[in-house]
Amino acid sequence: QKEVEQNSGPLSVPEGAIASLNCTYSDRGSQSFFWYRQYSGKSPELIMSIYSNGDKEDGRFTAQLNKASQYVSLLIRDSQPSDSATYLCAVIPRQAGTALIFGKGTTLSVSS
């Protein structure tokens, strides 16, 4: 059973629009959630971390967590072509110790 699920996309949005990325996880005991951005051939870079239910905003990015639904999302406002990348949801599941477990990623394409 996969622990972290994401729609692989591609998700295409026009420049200036809001991009909405979604992720579900299977371990209800998970406590820590992360969104990473990865450009082709590069390693992931952290965008947001979230630990409590609700919203967390950082600039154009908003992470949303709903532990009851085992759901975490990332909203990107005023999307820019430079946001085009693969977005990886990562979770620390209870049984995996301290390692981050990644979803397969959603490819976002922002057209100008």
Place this chain on the structure above:
Amino acid sequence: GAVVSQHPSRVICKSGTSVKIECRSLDFQATTMFWYRQFPKKSLMLMATSNEGSKATYEQGVEKDKFLINHASLTLSTLTVTSAHPEDSSFYICSARDGAGGYGYTFGSGTRLTVV
């Protein structure tokens, strides 16, 4: 911020040879390091967790005799791919976690291994 240096960034080797990948934490002590591999258009798959001074914990399906991990100091972990085969060609990424929890998870820049 925390920096993890990984090298080489790219390596091409012949089948049957061994390749060593190094991962160094430059400005913090990494008591735990993680090794991932990533195939094209796929997610990062956790291979193993290494703790300084102890044996690595390998994920199910990862051959520990093929992927040798050494974490001999608080700033250095190495992954050696032994007797490499073309199917070992992949993108390998290390991640380090500051023992004090101050920096969270920091990733190296990755190593593109091609076995010919």
